[in-house]
Amino acid sequence: MTDTGMPSLHDVIAARPHVYRYLKPTPLYRYSGLSDLIGANVWVKHENHQPVGAFKVRGGLNLVARLSQKERNSGLFTASTGNHGQSIAFAARAHGVRATIAVPERANPGKVAAMRGLGAEVVFHGPDFDSAREWIMGVARARGGRFVGSTEELLIHGVGTYALEIIEELPEVDAIIVPVGAGSGASATGIVAKTINSGIQVIGVQSAQAPAMQLSWASGRAVRADMNTVAEGLATRVPFENTQRIMRKYLDDFVLVEDDAIEAAVLLLLDHTHNLAEGAGAASLAAAILLKHRLAAKNVVLVMSGGNLSVEQLRRVVARPGPLARAG
Amino acid sequence: MTDTGMPSLHDVIAARPHVYRYLKPTPLYRYSGLSDLIGANVWVKHENHQPVGAFKVRGGLNLVARLSQKERNSGLFTASTGNHGQSIAFAARAHGVRATIAVPERANPGKVAAMRGLGAEVVFHGPDFDSAREWIMGVARARGGRFVGSTEELLIHGVGTYALEIIEELPEVDAIIVPVGAGSGASATGIVAKTINSGIQVIGVQSAQAPAMQLSWASGRAVRADMNTVAEGLATRVPFENTQRIMRKYLDDFVLVEDDAIEAAVLLLLDHTHNLAEGAGAASLAAAILLKHRLAAKNVVLVMSGGNLSVEQLRRVVARPGPLARAG
Numbered sequence: 001m002t003d004t005g006m007p008s009l010h011d012v013i014a015a016r017p018h019v020y021r022y023l024k025p026t027p028l029y030r031y032s033g034l035s036d037l038i039g040a041n042v043w044v045k046h047e048n049h050q051p052v053g054a055f056k057v058r059g060g061l062n063l064v065a066r067l068s069q070k071e072r073n074s075g076l077f078t079a080s081t082g083n084h085g086q087s088i089a090f091a092a093r094a095h096g097v098r099a100t101i102a103v104p105e106r107a108n109p110g111k112v113a114a115m116r117g118l119g120a121e122v123v124f125h126g127p128d129f130d131s132a133r134e135w136i137m138g139v140a141r142a143r144g145g146r147f148v149g150s151t152e153e154l155l156i157h158g159v160g161t162y163a164l165e166i167i168e169e170l171p172e173v174d175a176i177i178v179p180v181g182a183g184s185g186a187s188a189t190g191i192v193a194k195t196i197n198s199g200i201q202v203i204g205v206q207s208a209q210a211p212a213m214q215l216s217w218a219s220g221r222a223v224r225a226d227m228n229t230v231a232e233g234l235a236t237r238v239p240f241e242n243t244q245r246i247m248r249k250y251l252d253d254f255v256l257v258e259d260d261a262i263e264a265a266v267l268l269l270l271d272h273t274h275n276l277a278e279g280a281g282a283a284s285l286a287a288a289i290l291l292k293h294r295l296a297a298k299n300v301v302l303v304m305s306g307g308n309l310s311v312e313q314l315r316r317v318v319a320r321p322g323p324l325a326r327a328g
Numbered sequence: 329m330t331d332t333g334m335p336s337l338h339d340v341i342a343a344r345p346h347v348y349r350y351l352k353p354t355p356l357y358r359y360s361g362l363s364d365l366i367g368a369n370v371w372v373k374h375e376n377h378q379p380v381g382a383f384k385v386r387g388g389l390n391l392v393a394r395l396s397q398k399e400r401n402s403g404l405f406t407a408s409t410g411n412h413g414q415s416i417a418f419a420a421r422a423h424g425v426r427a428t429i430a431v432p433e434r435a436n437p438g439k440v441a442a443m444r445g446l447g448a449e450v451v452f453h454g455p456d457f458d459s460a461r462e463w464i465m466g467v468a469r470a471r472g473g474r475f476v477g478s479t480e481e482l483l484i485h486g487v488g489t490y491a492l493e494i495i496e497e498l499p500e501v502d503a504i505i506v507p508v509g510a511g512s513g514a515s516a517t518g519i520v521a522k523t524i525n526s527g528i529q530v531i532g533v534q535s536a537q538a539p540a541m542q543l544s545w546a547s548g549r550a551v552r553a554d555m556n557t558v559a560e561g562l563a564t565r566v567p568f569e570n571t572q573r574i575m576r577k578y579l580d581d582f583v584l585v586e587d588d589a590i591e592a593a594v595l596l597l598l599d600h601t602h603n604l605a606e607g608a609g610a611a612s613l614a615a616a617i618l619l620k621h622r623l624a625a626k627n628v629v630l631v632m633s634g635g636n637l638s639v640e641q642l643r644r645v646v647a648r649p650g651p652l653a654r655a656g
Contacts, residue, residue: 024352029379032445049377051357053602110599117360270642271438274381274635276604307602311646314598318643 006246007153009195012160012188018065019058019158022094025165026050028301033272038288040295043173044273045166048281048307052090052114054083054233055162055185055305060091062158063148072097077140078148079103079133082111082232083306084182088148089120100145102136104128108232110310130238150182151240160188166301167196174298175201177284177291179305180213180254181233183243189303190250204247204254205287207234207262207279216244217254230259230313231279233306257286265289266309266317278309334574335481337523340488340516346393347386347486350422353493354378356629361600366616368623371501372601373494376609376635380418380442382411382561383490383513383633388419390486391476400425405468406476407431407461410439410560411634412510416476417448428473430464432456436560438638458566478510479568488516494629495524502626503529505612505619507633508541508582509561511571517631518578532575532582533615535562535590535607544572545582558587558641559607561634585614593617594637594645606637 027046034042047055064076075098078088085101092099099120103112104127115122125135140147148155162185166173176193178186186204193200206214207229215223216239227237247254265282269275277285284302288295309317355374362370375383392404403426406416413429420427427448431440432455443450453463468475476483490513494501504521506514514532521528534542535557543551544567555565575582593610597603605613612630616623637645 024355027352027377027379033441046377048602049355049374051355113361267639270604271639274376274604274606274637276598276602278602309602311595311599315646318639318646 006249007156007160007188007191009192011153011157012164012192015062015157016161016164018062019161021065022061023050023058026162028166028169029273031272034268034285037268037272038292038295038300040288040298040300042288043170043299043301044275045162045301045303046275047162048275048277048304052083052086052118053306053308054086055159055303056083056087056155057090058161059155059158059184060087061094063152063154064088064091064095064097066154067097067146071146074143074145075100076148077136077145079129079136081107081129083308084150085115085120086111086118089115089118093119100136100139102132104132108310111308151184151243153242156184156188156243156246159184160192162303163189163192167193167200170299170301172299173200173301175203175295176301176303177203177205177287178303179234179280179283180204180206181236181280182240183213183247185303185305186251187243187246190246194250201252202250203287203291204251205283206254206256207231207259207283208256209259210235210237211256212236212239213244214254214256217247217251220248229279231262231283233278233280234283255287255290257283257290261286261289263317263320267320269304275304276307276309276314277304278306279313281306334577335484335488335516335519337520339481339485340492340520343390343485344489344492346390347489349393350389351378351386354490356494356497357601359600362596362613365596365600366620366623366628368626368628370616371498371627371629372603373490373629373631374603375490376603376605376632380411380414380446381634381636382414383487383631384411384415384483385418386489387483387486387512388415389422391480391482392416392419392423392425394482395425395474399474402471402473403428404476405464405473407457407464409435409457411636412478413443413448414439414446417443417446421447428464428467430460432460436638439636479512479571481570484512484516484571484574487512488520490631491517491520495521495528498627498629500627501528501629503531503623504629504631505531505533505615506631507562507608507611508532508534508575509564509608510568511541511575513631513633514579515571515574518574522578529580530578531615531619532579533611534582534584535559535587535611536584537587538563538565539584540564540567541572542582542584545575545579548576557607559590559611561606561608562611583615583618585611585618589614589617591645591648595648597632603632604635604637604642605632606634607641609634
């Protein structure tokens with residue numbers, strides 16, 4: 001594995017002991033209500049059941065396990081507005097390493113509280129993610145610390161363990177739909193699924209209100225785009241080059257869904273699965289509804305990538321009409 | 329084990345292979361936000377992560393695994409308004425046995441849909457649970473089928489596997505708080521915890537708007553009581569004799585909490601854990617808030633017994649004020 005190489009199934013398999021030292025495989029459940037809705041056999045991969053409520057913790061654990069003693073001693077530095085920071089905080093605590101996380105000044109207080117609860121030092125800096133990130137990179141350099149980027153290969157290797165769990169538990173899977181933010185989940189799923197069985201369709205989904213990754217994938221060049229989505233887990237304004245490269249090789253399709261369809265999907269998931277999905281975690285269902293005709297009668301896995309919806313966001317979602325009327 | 333004997337830790341251990349043939353242990357997570365709130369180390373046992381969203385499926389799997397060939401052939405008959413029926417439906421499908429479930433005429437359509445989705449035959453009969461139950465007992469007799477009661481010992485043995493998971497993962501637990509409906513969860517937890525370490529406090533909780541089990545426990549005789557709780561998982565009007573007997577022997581305390589406190593706890597759990605708890609599943613947190621001074625600095629496990637809150641119930645809960653303001 002080099003900086004310019006492509007991660008492989010072997011890298012994912014090598015990450016497993018580091019991930020399963022602290023985590024258990026997450027459930028993959030079939031839901032009859034969702035299956036009826038899509039006209040397919042629909043399973044949900046419950047990454048929302050992870051201890052920090054999102055898949056990223058798998059990547060954090062793999063990365064921190066591989067640190068040199070020098071890196072462990074100097075501590076970790078990263079920037080995040082949410083799940084990535086919680087992942088690094090969780091993994092750092094598990095391994096007894098200090099973590100300093102820069103967040104924008106108006107970061108979600110619930111996610112900040114969660115990072116602090118995990119023992120990380122959280123520092124507010126600047127108006128947005130990019131300014132927080134540039135600042136913390138400078139801090140890391142000045143202190144000789146280890147900066148952690150959002151899409152480092154070691155993170156992708158760890159994240160891929162969920163894709164391997166899906167295929168081991170459901171070898172007859174036909175399609176896996178994965179939400180895309182920075183792209184580590186979709187990249188890892190593409191690598192694992194296509195290496196094992198090139199017939200498995202791997203489909204990415206992003207919000208039409210934050211389409212930078214999708215537009216870049218579709219056009220083959222880096223496209224920046226406006227970012228107004230309610231789903232912060234899908235909110236990427238500047239595409240990441242390494243995950244773009246992987247997704248171009250391994251994704252069969254990459255679709256956009258409206259924020260409105262994402263919120264409707266959060267409500268459907270509450271009703272049919274009694275699980276709280278954050279916007280990103282529900283985007284896979286919104287995509288399945290969009291692609292319903294293509295998925296007919298297939299074995300479809302929706303990755304519920306995370307469940308960290310705030311109470312405020314939930315209030316807006318349940319204020320929507322339906323689904324209430326259902327035939328007894 | 330006889331009809332009049334008391335279930336034992338050995339019975340629970342013997343149930344494990346039948347349970348783990350189809351289920352995995354559920355997570356036990358510590359939450360720093362809830363710990364700060366209670367002033368203790370607070371863990372949640374996530375029985376809401378079960379495939380049917382509640383702990384009872386463990387009991388159903390143990391019971392169905394032990395059926396005679398004659399019972400398997402004749403099929404199962406039971407009455408339920410919710411999670412018990414889903415448990416029996418899940419276990420019957422897993423073992424290829426037919427299940428017929430009587431529900432009251434105005435049963436929750438979502439739970440009915442779930443039972444049917446699991447392949448059970450659902451029959452509406454009568455205005456309430458008791459009339460549905462009496463009717464289906466007659467049907468079972470007429471057809472020579474196996475009627476399944478709500479608190480049969482084989483169910484209690486299976487349910488006890490979650491208590492054993494708690495103590496194996498957190499041997500230093502000081503107190504376990506368990507919601508009580510029919511009492512199988514609290515009975516099983518009492519048996520397991522007290523047999524292993526009599527110092528572990530086992531505390532039951534029911535709604536003050538459905539206090540029959542608590543009043544019976546406290547007075548030492550069978551007391552019927554009004555039942556107006558919003559938490560159907562706690563709604564028992566007529567106490568069950570066998571679970572009362574076990575709880576009198578093994579519970580340290582049994583408290584009542586107001587429905588209002590239960591709904592507040594559902595909201596707190598959404599905020600701090602991003603898990604959807606049904607009323608019963610949140611009652612353990614409401615009890616911990618009530619007993620906060622007694623629990624100070626202890627290792628406390630809250631059993632989130634189930635997550636099957638309907639969207640309609642959720643709408644009412646999130647319409648409550650707070651928790652929104654939280655220090656960044």
